[in-house]
Amino acid sequence: MSNKGKINSIKNVAQSKTWASFLNHNHPYSLLHWSIGGINSDDKDVWLLQDEVTFEVQEFENIDAAVSWITENMDGITDVLG
Template sequence: MNQKLKAIKQTAQHKTWVSFLNNNHPYSLLHWSIGGAESVQKDVWLLQDEMTFKAQEFTTIDLAIDWIGENMDGITDVL
C-alpha cells in the first residue's frame, strides 16, 4: 500500500493531478490553484470522486495522502 501512496503523491506532484482506483471506484487527486467561473484563487489539493464529482479539500498534498492512506484500503491502479 505504501508504494501505491508514494506513486499517487509523486505523480500528482509531477503532473499536478493523478487518477487512481479504490475498490474499482475512480478518484482523482489534483492541485487547484485557479478555478471556477470567477477564477477563484486557491492553493489546495482536491480529492474528487469521479462518479459523483464530490470533492474534499486539503491544504497540503501530505494531508491528502495521509487521508487516503487512512480511509482507502483498496487502491489497485494509479493512472
Template sequence: MEQKLKSIKNTAQNKTWVSFLNKNHPYTLLHWSIGGAQSVEKDVWLLQDEMTFEAQEFTTIDLAIEWISEHMDGITDVL
C-alpha cells in the same frame, strides 16, 4: 499499499493531478490554484470522486495522502 501512496503523491506533484482506483471506484487527486467563474485563487489539493464529483479540499498534498491512507484500503491502479 505504501508504494501505491508514494506513486500517487509523486505523480500528482509532477503532473499536478493523478487518477487512481480504490475498490474499482475512480478518484482524482489534483492541485487547484485557480478556479471558478471569477478566477478565485486557491492553493489546495482536491480529492474528487469521479462518479459523484464530490470533492474534499486539503491544504497540502501530505494531508491528502494521509487521509487516503487512513480511508482507502483498496487502491489497485494509479493512472
C-alpha cells in the same frame, strides 16, 4: 506493490503532473492540484480528492494532508494512472 507503495506513486505522479487518477475498490478517484485567482475570487492553492463518479470533492490545504487522508481511509488501491 503494497498499498503504501501505490500511495507513494499517487503522490509522486500528482506532484509531477499536478494530478493523478487511481482506483480504490474499483471506484475511480483523482487527486489534483487546483489554484484559482482573479478579480472576483480569492487566490486559492489547494489539493482536491475527487470522486470521479459523483464528482464530490474533498479539499486539503497541501498534498501531505491529502495523502494522509488517503492512507487512513482507502485500503483498496489497485491502479494508479498518470
